[in-house]
Amino acid sequence: MQAISVGLLGLGTVGSGVVRIIENHQDKLMHQVGCPIKVKKILVQDVEKERSVKVDPSLLTVNPADIMEDPEIEVVIEVMGGIEDTREHLIQALRSKKNIVTANKDLMAVHGSELLTVANENGCDLFFEASVAGGIPILRSLVDGLASDRITKMMGIVNGTTNYILTKMSQEGLAYDSVLKEAQQLGYAEANPASDVEGLDAARKMAIMASLGFSMKIDLDDVKFKGITTVTEEDLQYGKQLGYTMKLLGIAVLDGDKVEVCVEPALLPSTHPLASVNNEYNAVYVYGEAVGETMFYGPGAGSLPTATAVVSDLVGVVKNMRLGVNGSSFVTPQYEKQLKDDGEVNSKHFLRLHVHDEVGVFSKITSLFASHNVSFEKILQMPLKEKELAEIVVVTHQASLKDYQDILMELRDLKFVKDVKSSYRVEGSVGA
Amino acid sequence: MQAISVGLLGLGTVGSGVVRIIENHQDKLMHQVGCPIKVKKILVQDVEKERSVKVDPSLLTVNPADIMEDPEIEVVIEVMGGIEDTREHLIQALRSKKNIVTANKDLMAVHGSELLTVANENGCDLFFEASVAGGIPILRSLVDGLASDRITKMMGIVNGTTNYILTKMSQEGLAYDSVLKEAQQLGYAEANPASDVEGLDAARKMAIMASLGFSMKIDLDDVKFKGITTVTEEDLQYGKQLGYTMKLLGIAVLDGDKVEVCVEPALLPSTHPLASVNNEYNAVYVYGEAVGETMFYGPGAGSLPTATAVVSDLVGVVKNMRLGVNGSSFVTPQYEKQLKDDGEVNSKHFLRLHVHDEVGVFSKITSLFASHNVSFEKILQMPLKEKELAEIVVVTHQASLKDYQDILMELRDLKFVKDVKSSYRVEGSVGA
Numbered sequence: 030m031q032a033i034s035v036g037l038l039g040l041g042t043v044g045s046g047v048v049r050i051i052e053n054h055q056d057k058l059m060h061q062v063g064c065p066i067k068v069k070k071i072l073v074q075d076v077e078k079e080r081s082v083k084v085d086p087s088l089l090t091v092n093p094a095d096i097m098e099d100p101e102i103e104v105v106i107e108v109m110g111g112i113e114d115t116r117e118h119l120i121q122a123l124r125s126k127k128n129i130v131t132a133n134k135d136l137m138a139v140h141g142s143e144l145l146t147v148a149n150e151n152g153c154d155l156f157f158e159a160s161v162a163g164g165i166p167i168l169r170s171l172v173d174g175l176a177s178d179r180i181t182k183m184m185g186i187v188n189g190t191t192n193y194i195l196t197k198m199s200q201e202g203l204a205y206d207s208v209l210k211e212a213q214q215l216g217y218a219e220a221n222p223a224s225d226v227e228g229l230d231a232a233r234k235m236a237i238m239a240s241l242g243f244s245m246k247i248d249l250d251d252v253k254f255k256g257i258t259t260v261t262e263e264d265l266q267y268g269k270q271l272g273y274t275m276k277l278l279g280i281a282v283l284d285g286d287k288v289e290v291c292v293e294p295a296l297l298p299s300t301h302p303l304a305s306v307n308n309e310y311n312a313v314y315v316y317g318e319a320v321g322e323t324m325f326y327g328p329g330a331g332s333l334p335t336a337t338a339v340v341s342d343l344v345g346v347v348k349n350m351r352l353g354v355n356g357s358s359f360v361t362p363q364y365e366k367q368l369k370d371d372g373e374v375n376s377k378h379f380l381r382l383h384v385h386d387e388v389g390v391f392s393k394i395t396s397l398f399a400s401h402n403v404s405f406e407k408i409l410q411m412p413l414k415e416k417e418l419a420e421i422v423v424v425t426h427q428a429s430l431k432d433y434q435d436i437l438m439e440l441r442d443l444k445f446v447k448d449v450k451s452s453y454r455v456e457g458s459v460g461a
Numbered sequence: 462m463q464a465i466s467v468g469l470l471g472l473g474t475v476g477s478g479v480v481r482i483i484e485n486h487q488d489k490l491m492h493q494v495g496c497p498i499k500v501k502k503i504l505v506q507d508v509e510k511e512r513s514v515k516v517d518p519s520l521l522t523v524n525p526a527d528i529m530e531d532p533e534i535e536v537v538i539e540v541m542g543g544i545e546d547t548r549e550h551l552i553q554a555l556r557s558k559k560n561i562v563t564a565n566k567d568l569m570a571v572h573g574s575e576l577l578t579v580a581n582e583n584g585c586d587l588f589f590e591a592s593v594a595g596g597i598p599i600l601r602s603l604v605d606g607l608a609s610d611r612i613t614k615m616m617g618i619v620n621g622t623t624n625y626i627l628t629k630m631s632q633e634g635l636a637y638d639s640v641l642k643e644a645q646q647l648g649y650a651e652a653n654p655a656s657d658v659e660g661l662d663a664a665r666k667m668a669i670m671a672s673l674g675f676s677m678k679i680d681l682d683d684v685k686f687k688g689i690t691t692v693t694e695e696d697l698q699y700g701k702q703l704g705y706t707m708k709l710l711g712i713a714v715l716d717g718d719k720v721e722v723c724v725e726p727a728l729l730p731s732t733h734p735l736a737s738v739n740n741e742y743n744a745v746y747v748y749g750e751a752v753g754e755t756m757f758y759g760p761g762a763g764s765l766p767t768a769t770a771v772v773s774d775l776v777g778v779v780k781n782m783r784l785g786v787n788g789s790s791f792v793t794p795q796y797e798k799q800l801k802d803d804g805e806v807n808s809k810h811f812l813r814l815h816v817h818d819e820v821g822v823f824s825k826i827t828s829l830f831a832s833h834n835v836s837f838e839k840i841l842q843m844p845l846k847e848k849e850l851a852e853i854v855v856v857t858h859q860a861s862l863k864d865y866q867d868i869l870m871e872l873r874d875l876k877f878v879k880d881v882k883s884s885y886r887v888e889g890s891v892g893a
Binding site: 046050054056057058060164165166169170173177178179244302305306310317319320321322323324325326327328331333334336337338339340341343344345352354357363 | 478482486488489490492596597598601602605609610611676734737738742749751752753754755756757758759760763765766768769770771772773775776777784786789795
């Protein structure tokens with residue numbers, strides 16, 4: 030049986046992992062797809078570079094055409110990263126009727142729907158399981174496993190760096206800056222951690238997941254995101270005291286026909302399955318109307334888990350090739366996207382204030398909330414070391430984001446409110 | 462586009478759920494498979510019976526031939542339960558080239574490999590996701606998602622009844638009997654709970670999972686199982702004190718070419734992801750050489766989650782029908798089964814003894830363990846209320862089951878050992 034030839038774009042840590050898995054698992058792959066799979070060409074930036082994986086030097090090339098214009102290569106695996114140039118390569122590959130497997134969430138979040146359309150037009154597969162939470166087969170589960178259900182909510186811890194930082198801050202009572210530094214030394218955070226800690230990476234993954242889970246075309250621009258750079262140890266400790274754990278949470282909600290997709294540091298009841306997902310691990314919680322609560326847990330990144338997801342997708346593509354059914358796997362969006370406005374976004378909120386400790390202050394705060402029809406679920410008040418100041422922490426019942434933002438504006442204008450220290454969304458009530 | 466006709470065997474709670482989902486999700490199903498799906502005939506025991514779901518009476522029949530001999534019916538969904546008669550029905554259906562979706566773990570654990578062979582010979586699909594942990598797409602994940610990895614360990618909480626009972630016993634310090642009674646009143650346990658509480662149900666599911674995860678033909682007879690009927694509150698409390706949580710655990714391990722599959726109450730570190738899976742929820746932890754630790758969490762039973770899994774399988778079958786590729790989905794086992802003997806099964810063990818509180822007793826116990834090359838990780842000794850007796854709880858380091866059983870035998874013969882109160886496997890070390 031003739032081997033299937035694969036072209037690999039990129040030979041970094043993930044690419045090396047892919048090469049290793051394809052070599053070491055030939056028997057298993059052969060058993061599943063019925064023919065050998067071989068890497069025929071690898072696009073790199075520098076053919077002379079020392080690499081951790083042993084590769085026949087004749088496989089390496091700096092010229093994309095060696096892959097795109099080779100009719101023998103039927104599958105292109107993209108693990109080089111980057112957005113615009115990579116998009117060009119992949120569109121060229123699809124037009125040459127090559128199937129694609131990519132691990133590139135940045136690309137998929139920005140150009141995903143265009144690429145899927147081109148794939149469809151050319152009868153090619155475009156698989157991207159590895160682009161979200163590398164070690165968790167979440168996209169396949171959303172599309173296949175929950176095919177007969179209506180998914181109404183997804184919550185994800187989909188960035189390992191920020192989860193590592195928040196876990197350490199929470200468990201060891203450390204400040205953000207010092208944990209970030211440690212994470213950088215350990216290789217859990219990049220030298221420039223901005224896209225992780227500011228929530229952009231998670232936002233990209235949520236756009237991809239929401240598109241599949243809700244069967245709508247959700248773009249990165251539709252995802253509001255906020256990172257963890259301003260989270261303090263105090264916030265984590267007060268959260269804990271009230272029974273909550275802080276996570277950088279991707280939240281995607283479908284109410285009727287309208288969706289909300291966002292990423293922000295949020296508080297979850299410590300008994301929630303997501304609350305015990307620690308360190309660099311990822312997890313995605315999915316609520317389906319029929320199935321109820323499910324959760325998928327695993328490593329979110331790392332070269333081997335990501336490479337595993339890439340090779341799993343490759344197996345799927347090759348099976349489809351042998352069945353002659355490429356291009357039919359992911360369905361086109363079924364619904365028109367309708368985004369919620371702030372008046373339609375509902376949640377509980379955690380709010381921490383410093384106020385001047387005067388008579389009647391608490392009652393004034395209460396009536397301000399009441400005038401917007403927002404009531405409290407939990408209240409904590411404590412004197413501060415600074416004389417004549419008190420700390421107030423409240424958790425509201427469900428309130429619309431608009432009402433809550435109006436309250437925040439009005440609070441800031443009140444003379445006795447010295448400072449609005451922090452405010453977080455509270456998630457994870459039963460069944461939601 | 463012509464509708465796909467489905468025959469349903471059984472209209473209990475799961476069957477009713479299937480009927481409801483197919484009715485309520487026609488649009489979504491249509492969008493995914495490109496044609497309507499309709500239930501054409503339903504096999505029941507009594508057509509006159511009152512039912513929770515409204516069904517056109519003309520659909521009901523007591524005659525299996527109305528389904529098996531109707532050439533229009535292309536898919537048979539089996540949710541009637543039972544083993545031998547049901548096997549006959551399904552073999553007849555497969556020989557009539559009807560694809561099968563079943564939720565029947567009892568049947569699959571006993572006759573799974575025969576049925577899969579017949580399906581293969583007839584070019585039919587036989588899907589059974591709903592037979593293991595209804596709400597969790599674990600079988601699909603084992604086959605597809607981890608296709609490029611080598612799975613070396615699976616641990617599952619795959620029985621909701623026993624997990625509910627152990628959770629309540631642990632959280633509320635109650636005795637087994639009283640929690641079982643409560644579970645029966647709440648409908649979480651059957652009037653005759655034997656197959657749940659004695660581990661048979663979990664053993665069936667582990668046989669199915671191990672077969673797919675390790676690509677070997679594992680039968681129910683290969684699974685050693687033990688239930689929770691002798692677990693005491695004391696065991697749970699001592700476990701807790703040493704940092705462990707008790708779960709009825711299905712364990713499937715692959716070492717080299719050899720496997721062990723068992724079900725027994727076991728202790729897990731309370732920080733292990735499985736330890737916080739509570740109440741009637743199920744979860745399956747999968748360790749793959751490349752991917753590392755992953756976990757799938759969700760409802761294990763319930764009519765709607767199970768029905769959802771059935772309809773997801775139905776969607777898979779119908780997609781394959783439209784692509785003309787039925788019968789190619791699950792691969793045949795790749796490896797010959799080789800079971801470990803007791804000398805090759807390794808784990809830590811928790812042991813609780815009552816001994817006469819004499820000088821030198823502990824040193825004699827220590828040297829007995831040492832003579833079998835087994836050492837201790839944790840030790841707890843306490844005087845008992847009964848005079849001159851002491852309670853000793855130890856957790857060993859890794860030891861072979863054979864060595865450990867020899868130790869237990871010798872311990873029972875020692876004069877100063879009044880009673881071996883309990884003994885449990887300890888699981889969940891890092892990476893295992």
